[in-house]
Amino acid sequence: MHHVEADIREPLILGNKTYHQITEDVCAPVEGKAGKMWYMVFSLAALLALWGVGCIFYTVGVGIGVWGLNKTVDWAWDITNFVWWVGIGHAGTLISAVLLLFRQRWRMAINRSAEAMTIFAVIMAALFPLLHMGRIWMAYWVLPLPNQFGSLWVNFNSPLLWDVFAISTYFSVSLVFWYIGLIPDFATIRDRAVKPAAKKAYSIMAFGWTGSAKHWNRFEEVSLVLAGLATPLVFSVHSIVSMDFATSVIPGWHTTIFPPYFVAGAVFSGFAMVCTLMLVMRKVLHLEDYILVKHIEYMNIIIMLTGSMVGVAYLSELFISWYSGVEYEGYAFMNRATGWYWWSYAAMMTCNVVSPQLMWVKKWRRNLTFTFILSIVVNIGMWFERFVIIVTSIHRDYVPSSWNLFHPTFVDMGLFLGTIGIFFVLYLLYARVFPVLALNEVKTILRTTGESQLKQLRAGEHITVAEGSKH
């Protein structure tokens, strides 16, 4: 089998790796002990999470009157946080599904962790509409179940119900996709485990995976079909989230460009979050040979592209509000930029439109510190985008006597920071017990993208992938 690799291709796996070395490197964090750094970050996250859980109990116990909502601004931080988390949850499936269909080999190093991020982010997102129901124990009312209320059904014409279906489908399909990919890797850990408890736990999680040819045959088919299904799913989810706003008649929400604009924004913030997490993870778990500057650069290019799309969307929205000649629309946008909430609009514009343009400079987008700071800036900006859309559009009602502002209470803030805490608690636990790299997938690209293998390939030598190989 002759494989040709273009000379400009950079290796995706550094060092003189073999199949066995990949197993060692990826299993090390799972089998070893957690460092001091991990405990410190975990404690901080757990503290935030505790505050969050406290606020959740308080909200459920007392009612959503403890939030800062008022008659005019009846959607604020809750829905802002919901959309923010769902948006972050978009990168994982995009990386694992869309990039799989496009046969992008660099996805192998980051897909597992990006998908984990997706799953935890969607859980955080789902919390907010559930809490917003007030009586969370009635949450099953969103399902079309036979009932005694004169057989009253849920409203299938409503985007809010579409959202229920979209989010639950997205969450469960992403989870299954992720888990099917994890099974062979759990089997690897199972077969190496020494401690009986760990062996037992990973045996259960590995579902008795053997790695026979027929199983791999089915595995590849399932991955491909699930990727094909997840691709339109990714685009549908945030489109439907945007319809929660777009199908209403509130100036500032009633916009036909919302679906693509929301999807671009979601990918934008999702990739930024992946960058934030990967940059920390590669350092702490010593994965510098697998998650390279090249990977970060690829992600930064996507951030730059989607950031520009978001920028175009902001400007066309602004233009159309004037060009449409609708007074209410015009006022809504004028008020966004120059009204009481101008600072949130300015934060959104700077973080989302200006900052990603810096990525045009190759030196900067390959700089890890710069990327780390920028990835956080982007997510701050994307939070403000949702805040701007939601709060500034409704805080000036049609009747000036109803005009109001939104003041978050400590519960609002506690829920937002709390979900960040819960998210990091879950993510840090994941990093300790799950293989954070799709190790069996990484092995499939070693022959063509490993640093020493590429050298051998270009020198026309035999490619070695095994330790002490004679072949």
Add this chain to the structure above:
Amino acid sequence: MSTVIYAMYDDDHVLLEGAKKVVAKGMQVKDVFSPFPVHGIDDVIGVRKTRLAICAFLYGLTGMTLALIGMRYFMIVDWPMNIGGKPNFDLMQNLPAFIPVTFEFTVFCTAHGMAITYFLRNKTLPGMKAKNPDPRTTDDKFVMEIHVDESKEAETIALLKETGAIEINKKAA
């Protein structure tokens, strides 16, 4: 009496070439265990293409049908509601509003139906015992399983060694 021979390799390409030679000699490779999919092995050892995708399509069709039947019953037949004057008396006229849920439910049924079929067909379920012949096959080794008659054992082992197997184990079938 027949014997089961496990030939272990440390390179997927060597295994693939080896399997070709074994098959050319008229022997059947019962199975191959590998840490990752070895591309090209299916045709050599006669693993047929899975029909899971066809199942997935059928599950999708089921999901779509169920969603449409359900929404027609809830929204048109059982309790029509006047919501913003949208048509509430005819499925076809109300269809645009039903598309998102139809799509989501189709994907839901396809993905989960396919995943469940995949687990059942593989006979892999939570807590099942692993049946790979050697724990190293999930790390960096590749194992070929061959069933031969006892009389041909020595000959087969010689052939396998020639193809580059690094280790050969056998057990009575």
